[in-house]
Amino acid sequence: MGGTRTVRHLAAMSAPLPPADAQPEAVTGPAANSSPIDLPLGSDAVQRVRHLQSDLRVLIRHFACRAEASALSIPAVNGRVVPPGSAPRIALEPHAALLVVAPEAIARDGRLLGQLYESLEVLTNLAAPANVKSIRLTRAFVGDEDEDLPGDTRSQAQWLFRWVRGSAVFGILIFLATILLLVHMDRGRRAVQQLEQIRTEHLAVANSLGVARVASSAAGSAADYDCPQPTTPPVAPGPSTPAEQASKGGQGPLLCAQMLDALGRMRIIRQELRNWNVISSRLAYVSPITWLAPQELDRTTGLSAEEWESTELRSLIILAALTGFVMPILLGLLGAWVYVFRNINRQIQTSTLEAWESIHGTLRMVLGATLGGLLGVLWTNDQPVRLEGMSLPLGALAFFVGFSVEIVFRLVDTLVRTVADKISKPS
Structure with missing residues (x-):
């Protein structure tokens, strides 16, 4: 103006x-x-x-x-x-x-x-709390420079603007990576749950076949309960009810049809798990943990590479690593990034922007990622964390820790002083 x-x-x-x-x-x-x-x-x-x-x-x-x-x-x-x-x-x-x-x-x-x-x-x-220097820096940062703006203030505003722009791009990339990983983890978790559900259905049908075979063995009709092995993907069942299927061929064909359907769905879920494990292995190339693990499967297990990639055990191992360590680091970093940009927005509104805000913001994001990763070390049982009567998942707690670093450090300082006082007291 x-x-x-x-x-x-x-x-x-x-x-x-x-x-x-x-x-x-x-x-x-x-x-x-x-x-x-x-x-x-x-x-x-x-x-x-x-x-x-x-x-x-x-x-x-x-x-x-x-x-x-x-x-x-x-x-x-x-x-x-x-x-x-x-x-x-x-x-x-x-x-x-x-x-x-x-x-x-x-x-x-x-x-x-x-x-x-x-x-x-x-x-x-x-x-x-604004002063002449912060007012000039804020006006130069938003592009409203004075005619007599000092050269050092102009250079500080340019550097701060470049840092904010780079941090914004970095934070958006972290946000997108976090969302994609959350979607990927949900996909793997649902596949494991569906596999457990289908395995339970398959076991229930197998038990029913066993009971029916024993009951009909005296009448010489146990062969009706010998289900053929599937050679092709099962065809989706028609609209007929179980009573109609039982009237056509008895209970044996109905149980065999249920068995074949469960086996077919299990093969589909196995393929889904294999695809999920392959994608997770590609994403884990940048993780130092994979550098310490053997690259080839031990032959004593009797499993081929394809069978190992389609097992839910491998999926559970990857899910534990993502849930317990990778996601807390990303969410802690994301929480700190949100706080930094919220603080910059407040400083622009109050004209209190300082030149050292870039250093403070960078250190804040580093501390947020560090404290978020440490939560995965402290809580590795994948159970919700109870805090002040509230039950929070590990990811939400990591985001809150990254957003409020000062509260965490005050809590740690209080705990350290309490333990130090107890140790220093004579017995």
Whole structure:
């Protein structure tokens, strides 16, 4: 916002500050009650005054922008804008009058110089926790630079913008990878559950066949319960009911049909498990754990590579690794990333952006991933974690830990101090 627009807003802010915030009197001229001091043009004192006026201009523009933003949200009553009663308007005219005075005149006038310092002190206290440096950096970060923006502030804003953009891309990739892994894990978990369900059905049908064969062996009809081995994929059964099937060929063919159907579905689930295990093995190439494992299956097991890839035992091993270690690390990192960008958004709104935010954000994400991975080491039984009466899964707890790193460190500090006090006490 330029100087013309700033002056336009000053006309609407004429109410005085509370008595605690004393304002300097309006400046009517550089020679009013002044004590002239001979200073050469371009001296250090004049340059210092120029810097002070630049800082004052930044603070006045900051309050003018905030006043404009708040005025847009004030409702109108009977065609008149009603000012908010909770926050008094700031009288900026006495401060802004110091901007139109030549720096040389202020440097030669002790009274004007005192008013300039007083204005800076009053507006800086009102702008807290923001300050001149954070306001400039925030405005440069969002692309609204001042004409007299220092070069170091411009370079810091450019570096911070590049870091935020790179971190945003990195966080989105982590988010997509987490979602894909969650979908992949759900697919494998459902395949294992379906295999267990089909195996239970198959066992129930086999028991029924055994009981029926024993019961009919005395009548010489036990051969009716000898089911043929399937050679082709089973055909989906028709709409006929079990009673109709039993009337056509007795109970034996019905049980055999159920047996063949269970075996066919089991083969389909085995193939699904094999595909899932193959995909998981490809995803695990980047894991150091696979570097320590043998690359070939031991021949003493009697299983081929295809049979080993289709077993639910291999699926359960991969699911345990993903659930207990990989996902907590990703979710802890994702929680820390969400906190960092939420904090940056808050700092932009309050004009409190700092240059070291990139270092703080990077360390925060590293700590979130580390603490999330440590949760997998502490809780490896795949059971929900009970915390303050609530039952949370390991993944949700890892996300919360990454989001609130300070709470975890305070808890650890309390535990360490408690244990240290007990150890230091004499027995």
